[in-house]
Amino acid sequence: MKSLEELEKLRKKMQEELKLREGEQQTKIVVSMGTCGIAAGARDVLSAILEELGKRKMSDVTVTQAGCAGKCDVEPLVEVIKPGREKVTYQHVDKDKARRIVVEHIINEKALDE
Numbered sequence: 001m002k003s004l005e006e007l008e009k010l011r012k013k014m015q016e017e018l019k020l021r022e023g024e025q026q027t028k029i030v031v032s033m034g035t036c037g038i039a040a041g042a043r044d045v046l047s048a049i050l051e052e053l054g055k056r057k058m059s060d061v062t063v064t065q066a067g068c069a070g071k072c073d074v075e076p077l078v079e080v081i082k083p084g085r086e087k088v089t090y091q092h093v094d095k096d097k098a099r100r101i102v103v104e105h106i107i108n109e110k111a112l113d114e
Contacts (some may be wrong), residue, residue, distance in 0.1 A: 016054070023047060027061045032077040034068025040075035041094060048095040049078070052102040061106060079106050092114075 029047045031037070045069035046065060053061055069077050078101060081087050088111050090101060097112070105111050 016059070020047040026083055028079075028081040029061060029063045029101075029106070030081065031065050032065070032067070032069040032071075032075060032079075034066040034072075034075075036068060036072035037075040037077065042076040045076045045078060045093050045098045046093050048098040049102060052099045053106075056102070056107070058106070072095075080111075 029050065030047055031042055033042050033046070042065075046063070049063055054065065066079075069075075071077060071091070076093045078090045078093045078098065079087055080090070080101065088105065090097065090112065093101070097114075100112060
């Protein structure tokens with residue numbers, strides 16, 4: 001950091017990321033982050049979701065993480081919870097599928113078939 005302006009810019013960026021992870025919004029995305037999920041790639045999945053939401057400047061979606069879901073053989077798991085609709089759980093999610101979940105399910109309102 002060389003100036004207060006740079007520090008302020010970084011602070012604003014971090015606050016926006018925190019809003020995505022902590023806010024009480026309409027749509028919620030939950031990534032299972034137990035040890036089995038992390039070993040299967042859940043950190044990359046969480047990062048891809050946050051990047052895609054950030055790139056599209058979507059602030060009405062909350063992204064959180066949960067512990068072990070008890071389904072180690074199908075990790076990483078991602079749940080999409082929209083008010084008034086049934087929860088959708090995606091299995092074997094990778095970075096590409098995570099991005100598709102944001103685009104197709106969150107933005108276009110159409111759950112993926114797989």
